[in-house]
Amino acid sequence: MxxxxxxxxxxxxxxxxxxxxxxxxxxxxxxxxxxxxxxxxxxxxxxxxxxxxxxxxxxxxxxxxxxxxxxxxxxxxxxxxxxxxxxxxxxxxxxxxxxxxxxxxxxxxxxxxxxxxxxxxxxxxxxxxxxxxxxxxxxxxxxxxxxxxxxxxxxxxxxxxxxxxxxxxxxxxxxxxxxxxxxxxxxxxxxxxxxxxxxxxxxxxxxxxxxIAGQQRVRVKFNGISGHAGTVPMDMRQDALCAAAEFILATERYAAHQKEALLATVGTLQITDAASNVIPGEVTCTLDIRSPEQTVLKKARKSLKEIAAQICDERQLTADWDIIQKTKxxxxxxxxxxxxxxxxxxxxxxxxxxxxxxxxxxxxxxxxxxxxxxxxxxxxxxxxxxxxxxxxxxxxxxxxxxxxxxxxxxxxxxxx
Missing domain, CATH: 3.40.630.10 (Zn peptidases)
Known part of the structure; x- marks a missing residue:
């Protein structure tokens, strides 16, 4: 030895x-x-x-x-x-x-x-x-x-x-x-x-x-409307960062309910033209999902896309859903x-x-x-x-x- x-x-x-x-x-x-x-x-x-x-x-x-x-x-x-x-x-x-x-x-x-x-x-x-x-x-x-x-x-x-x-x-x-x-x-x-x-x-x-687990990476861009932090009432905002935050937590909850079969992570968050006194109008995040089962991966991507769409619908925003990578x-x-x-x-x-x-x-x-x-x-x-x-x-x-x-x-x- x-x-x-x-x-x-x-x-x-x-x-x-x-x-x-x-x-x-x-x-x-x-x-x-x-x-x-x-x-x-x-x-x-x-x-x-x-x-x-x-x-x-x-x-x-x-x-x-x-x-x-x-x-x-x-x-x-x-x-x-x-x-x-x-x-x-x-x-x-x-x-x-x-x-x-x-x-x-x-x-x-x-x-x-x-x-x-x-x-x-x-x-x-x-x-x-x-x-x-x-x-x-x-x-x-x-x-x-x-x-x-x-x-x-x-x-x-x-x-x-x-x-x-x-x-x-x-x-x-x-x-x-x-x-x-x-x-x-x-x-x-x-x-x-x-x-x-x-x-x-x-x-x-x-x-x-x-x-080795299969993996999918998605880029999700939430499109809202930026505005003055001091003049737009809270119930009239289309805040892209709030939508992204809601999506991140929803992703965590979704994966936690099937923790033996799925892992999901939002690893990056980018706020376009970020400023402390501006309501975020565009926010991009990355989603990483992994599973040893291909059917679980496919279902997770579909379900999380639907969750993002529902959040946007409720907040009067849109979301671009871009698949960056898929491996089985x-x-x-x-x-x-x-x-x-x-x-x-x-x-x-x-x-x-x-x-x-x-x-x-x-x-x-x-x-x-x-x-x-x-x-x-x-x-x-x-x-x-x-x-x-x-x-x-x-x-x-x-x-x-x-x-x-x-x-x-x-x-x-x-x-x-």
């Missing part, structure tokens, strides 16, 4: 080094296309090259390192996670999986192992979707499912995604060339912090992901997950299966390849904020499991 702890400490040191690359001097923020993002990509590229990979940055900003098998017509196992962050982020969400992948490949090279398949390690460029309000830009490109209409999407400053891609050195016209054809995939493996409290409460270092629930591959369970047991740990309420790049990759994921315990399940933390022994445990998994997968494919 001493070697695994040594490797875990090296992984942690690199996680900390990457965390120091940020748009904000006071916290970790590394959004797609920013100077900090470009610098972070460069650092990860150099680490991949040091590990012996043929590395490059593709047109969407994914950092990709490849190790080709000597076997003719070998398929490709992709090991991946992401290096973009939310604003005021933690250190581990995404980078843990990327840097563990680099460590894994470095040690496989030391063993001089003969792979029966190719390995491509990918640091996806945009899983969080913070800047352009749409997730999985990197993994959709690799899966061949990038929606070119998104190139016209703008950030909060009016910069289009097309221009942001050019800024990082990519060519929007060549995005399709960066896809791995479906017939070339062997599978997909991602290591990620749990982002929930189960492993922490049960004192387990790792778990196998069985499924995903089941992880049975065969790969079985090998992963064997690896957990061989490493000396209890096998635990979990459902992921958080979205991951595995969601988009599942459309073209079998996927599996390993969760790693994080402190109290805290994520998407600075208190996010993973202990060295848990990183070491995940490293050990990943080693066993790759060796078992290698043995399976050598027999084919």
């Amino acid at each position: 001493e070697n695994y702890l040594h490797r875990a400490n090296n992984i942690l040191a690199r996680i900390q080094e990457l965390a120091c690359i940020s748009e904000d001097a006071h916290c970790i923020t590394r959004t797609f296309g920013s100077p900090a993002f470009i610098s972070g990509c460069s650092r990860v590229l150099s680490w991949m090259q040091e590990a012996g990979l043929d590395a490059r940055i593709d047109n969407i900003g994914n950092v990709r390192g490849r190790w080709n098998s000597q076997q003719p017509a070998a398929k490709t196992l992709v090991i991946a996670s992401h290096i973009d962050t939310v604003r005021n982020a933690g250190r581990f969400d995404g980078p843990l999986g990327v840097i563990m992948g680099i460590d894994l490949i470095h040690w496989l090279h030391q063993e001089d192992i003969q792979l029966p398949f190719n390995i491509e390690l990918i640091a996806f460029s945009d899983e969080e979707g913070v800047r352009f309000h749409t997730t999985y830009l990197g993994s959709n490109t690799v899966a061949g499912s990038f929606d070119i209409s998104l190139l016209q999407q703008t950030d909060d400053t009016g910069i289009t995604l097309r221009d942001a891609i050019k800024t990082i050195g990519g060519d929007p016209a060549l995005l399709a060339n960066d896809a791995i054809p479906a017939e070339e995939w062997l599978g997909y493996f991602e290591i990620h912090i749990e982002q929930g409290p189960v492993l922490y409460e049960e004192q387990l270092p790792v778990a196998i992901v069985q499924s 629930p995903v089941a992880c591959d049975t065969a790969l997950s079985h090998l992963l369970a064997q690896a957990v047991s061989a490493a000396g740990y209890n096998v635990k299966n979990l459902h992921s309420g958080a979205g991951h790049d595995a969601v988009t990759i599942a459309a073209v390849a079998p996927v599996c994921m390993l969760f790693v315990r994080c402190y109290k399940g805290i994520s998407h904020q600075p208190l996010e933390n993973v202990e060295v022994p848990d990183i070491a445990a995940a490293v050990k499991v990943a080693d066993h998994f790759i060796h078992r997968l290698t043995e399976v494919y050598k027999k084919r």
Whole structure:
């Protein structure tokens, strides 16, 4: 175990080094296309090259390192996670999986192992979707499912995604060339912090992901009439902010009544031309709904849209309802997950299966390849904020499991 702890400490040191690359001097923020993002990509590229990979940055900003098998017509196992962050982020969400992948490949090279398949390690460029309000830009490109209409999407400053891609050195016209054809995939493996409290409460270092919740994001704009705060009577107002507030609380109540099956969150709120003495005339919020059941998601979106319409009708407002993103629930591959369970047991740990309420790049990759994921315990399940933390022994445990998994997968494919 001493070697695994040594490797875990090296992984942690690199996680900390990457965390120091940020748009904000006071916290970790590394959004797609920013100077900090470009610098972070460069650092990860150099680490991949040091590990012996043929590395490059593709047109969407994914950092990709490849190790080709000597076997003719070998398929490709992709090991991946992401290096973009939310604003005021933690250190581990995404980078843990990327840097563990680099460590894994470095040690496989030391063993001089003969792979029966190719390995491509990918640091996806945009899983969080913070800047352009749409997730999985990197993994959709690799899966061949990038929606070119998104190139016209703008950030909060009016910069289009097309221009942001050019800024990082990519060519929007060549995005399709960066896809791995479906017939070339062997599978997909991602290591990620749990982002929930189960492993922490049960004192387990790792778990196998069985499924990933479906997710829908909606932009809701309430259109009222702005007016003077001192002259318009309370019963004659068409206050867009009051309508938005009522909708937010109604959303909370709706989800609370089916808490085992649905999660709903209003995460942003923008008041157009806000002033303390002006009645808000236009307010935009984002709605995030998640469920492991597609029928629940569909019903929730329909019901919440009806609730918004009813609120507007009562307050004499209108609402624009814009669907930004839809992903279906995903089941992880049975065969790969079985090998992963064997690896957990061989490493000396209890096998635990979990459902992921958080979205991951595995969601988009599942459309073209079998996927599996390993969760790693994080402190109290805290994520998407600075208190996010993973202990060295848990990183070491995940490293050990990943080693066993790759060796078992290698043995399976050598027999084919």
